Amino acid sequence: MNISSLFCNKPTLRPNPLKLIHSYRVRLIGILVMALLRFSLFGTVTISTEGKLSLAGVLDNILLASLLIWETSRAVVLYTHRRYALQLSIKRFSLEVLGVFIANGVFYSAQLIMHEGLQALKKTNPLFILYGLFYTFLYGVLVAAFYELLFYMEAWKKATQEAEELKKINLLVQLESLKNQVKPHFLFNSLNTLTALVEKDKAQAVKFIAELAQVYRYLLQSNEKELIALVQELQFTQAYFFLLRTRFGEGISLRVEVEEDLHSCLIPPLTLQILLENAMKHNQISARKPLIITIHGEAGEWLVIQNNLQPKRGIIASNGMGLANIAAKYKILNQPEVIILKEVDFFTVKVPLIKAEAA
Incomplete structure (x- = not known):
């Protein structure tokens, strides 16, 4: 499989819900459709009671009313989405329905007062007023439901795109990790x-074989997972580090100080392996100047991976894919950004810990 093809597929032409939300054409068509619906009701009633339908009545009670109902209801939906952008709750929908009711109620009341006057309005049958208010509110609800559908389609489209992008990044990370593991010099x-x-x-050889098998077993088992428990990632890291320790001896050390209450948190699989590889790739490793890597929790929300800086002599070629992939995966998972700190003596990476119940 050509990896570049994962990111170079031709886009499928699909309607963009976000553009439809702000489209003047959609608004015009919607207002005209509503005008036809109101004409079928208001016009029929007016003709049956008065015997005719005036141009002023068409312009005022049909076209202008349709325009105001559509635009006020649309404005309410846009406002609630700006105010409660990430909340899909009964509270948000209730406030939206209430806003549509109030906005259209104010419009309908103003229309009645303008046409009938306060004195005549007092003599009007209350049922007639309630009926008019009800069907005006119903039109507003239909408009709000239409725009809610567009927002839902946009959210669904975005979630689908992010899921596809996450799958691509997962594949790249897996292939990069496997490449690092099975490439000839590692074997x-x-x-x-x-x-x-x-x-x-x-006896040590038998243990080495067992740890090597555990490393490869984890690589195969984590292929299909987007997130994995921190305790499993730490167990894999210990097995992987055993191979490194056997090879480099006193030239490398790993200190893991992660509280047990963080073990149930989740992280993308192979995150620690990539960071260990990154530390080894860019730093000298020797018994005289050992590479010291530490892993610990911070504030119950971060996993901190830190190593002392002792850069290798010469220029080390790097495409930065490892750190970039980790950062991209957290971004797609809607998590805080990965923090990368390069200081005089230390290189530190902080990755967010994802609570199991929030995943």
């Missing part, structure tokens, strides 16, 4: 280490 070094252990310490 060569692992087999060399194993050969030396078999000759010197058979």
Whole structure:
């Protein structure tokens, strides 16, 4: 599979709900459709009672009324979405319905007063007033429901796109990780280490094989998962570090100090493996100048991965894909941004911990 093709597919031509929400054409068509509906009701009643339908009545009670009902109801929906953008709750919908009722009630009352006058209005049958208010409110609800549908379509489209993008990033991370693991020099070094252990310490060689198997088992099992429990990621990291420790000896050390109450939190799989690889790639590793990597929690919301800085001599080629993929995955998951700090003596990465109930 060509990885670049994942990001270079031709876009499918689909209506953009967000553009439809602000489209003047949609608004004009909607107002005309509402005018036809009102004409079928108001016009029929007027003709049956008065025997004729005046041009002023058409312009005022049909076209102007349709315009005001549509625009006021649309304004209420847009306002509630700005005010409660991320809330899909009964409270938001209740406030929206109430806003549509008040806005159209004010318009309908003003229309009655303008046409009938206060004195004549007092003599009007209350049922007639309530009926008019009801069907004016009903039109407003239909307009609000139409725009809610457009917002829902936009949210669904965005969620679908983010899900597809997350799948692509997952695939890239998995392939990058597997490439780092199975590339010839890694296998060569692992087999060399194993050969030396078999000759010197058979018990240690058996443990090395077991940890190596655990590393590959985790890589295969995490392929289809977007998130994994921190405790599982830490267990995998310990197994992976055992291979590194066996190879580099005193040249590398790992300190894990993560509170147990954080173990149930979730993170994207292979996050720690990528960060360990990144630290090894850019720093010297020797018994005289050991690379020290620490992992600990912070404020119950962050996982902090830090290593001492001792850059390798010369220029180290890097495409930055590892850190970029981690940051992109958290962004798509609507989590806080990954924090990357490069100081004089330390390089620190802070990744958000995702609560299991919020996933």
